[in-house]
Amino acid sequence: GAVVSQHPSRVICKSGTSVKIECRSLDFQATTMFWYRQFPKQSLMLMATSNEGSKATYEQGVEKDKFLINHASLTLSTLTVTSAHPEDSSFYICSASNTFNYGYTFGSGTRLTVV
Amino acid sequence: GQNIDQPTEMTATEGAIVQINCTYQTSGFNGLFWYQQHAGEAPTFLSYNVLDGLEEKGRFSSFLSRSKGYSYLLLKELQMKDSASYLCAVREAYSGAGSYQLTFGKGTKLSVIP
Numbered sequence: 323g324a325v326v327s328q329h330p331s332r333v334i335c336k337s338g339t340s341v342k343i344e345c346r347s348l349d350f351q352a353t354t355m356f357w358y359r360q361f362p363k364q365s366l367m368l369m370a371t372s373n374e375g376s377k378a379t380y381e382q383g384v385e386k387d388k389f390l391i392n393h394a395s396l397t398l399s400t401l402t403v404t405s406a407h408p409e410d411s412s413f414y415i416c417s418a419s420n421t422f423n424y425g426y427t428f429g430s431g432t433r434l435t436v437v
Numbered sequence: 438g439q440n441i442d443q444p445t446e447m448t449a450t451e452g453a454i455v456q457i458n459c460t461y462q463t464s465g466f467n468g469l470f471w472y473q474q475h476a477g478e479a480p481t482f483l484s485y486n487v488l489d490g491l492e493e494k495g496r497f498s499s500f501l502s503r504s505k506g507y508s509y510l511l512l513k514e515l516q517m518k519d520s521a522s523y524l525c526a527v528r529e530a531y532s533g534a535g536s537y538q539l540t541f542g543k544g545t546k547l548s549v550i551p
Contacts, residue, residue: 328479356538365524365543366480415479419537425528426470426539428479 324350324420328429335406335436343401343432345416352418355399356426357391360413372399406436441542443525448548449515457510457545459525467537468528471499471510474544475521483510483523512547520549 325348335341345355354373358366370391372378378391390402399418403410416429440462449455461469468487472480486492486501486508498511510523522544528537 358541365541368538368540371538413477417539425537426482428481431477431479433477 324418324427326352326416326418326427326429328416328432330432331430332433333435335434337407337436338405340402340404341406341434343403343414343416343434345399345401345418345429347397347418347420347427350418350420350427351396352399352420353396354419355391355393356417356419357389357399357401358415358417360415366415369401403434406434408436410434411436441525441527441540443523443542443545445543446546446548448550449512451515451517451549451551453515454511454513455515455547457512457523457525457547459508459510459542461506461508461525461527461542463506463527463529463540465529466503466527469499469501469508470526470528470539471497471508472524472526472541473521474524480524515549517549517551520547522546 327346329344357369359369360366368381369384370378370380372391372393374393374396380386393399413431415431417426419425443459470485471483473483474480484499486499491500496513501508524544525542526539528539
């Protein structure tokens, strides 16, 4: 089946620094990657949709200059949280579209804590 | 846009049956998903409905009525490990952003008690 590897699983960073989260599709080509954010006891909120080789499409209210998304290849997409602040602390999850599971495979998530 | 509603919490007894409801409003429907999510983990796929009716997969079944904007997830022979959040997600018609997006409900936290 389709597998998406997401790293790191947990990261703690200081306020003002940047953090990069990687998602790799291991056995299929991910033409589209979705990036979600989930706050405690909340649902997954779509942040942006990225297609390989083109600019990401951000949801309303998501700052594209703060959450940099790169999808340079069919197997790798990255999300960089720039100048992180404590309010950016959240659970970030990627999801790659494919032909398995009716179209979506999720990464294992990254717990970001900004101190 | 979409509006997806599901109960916040439910409690059920081990061995019993529980039904988790989901109602939705969408401008262009293209399928409904149910996912299971344990705390601190990513969602795992449970079921997919795009046509009206019941889809059965082992202890889990999912039902869809498109005219009513309604779905439910049925869990039979509950086990303690079924304690988790259950997310209802709706896929809209093609958005033009490159692929079909999923919009998630807030999830139903199910607690299975002995």
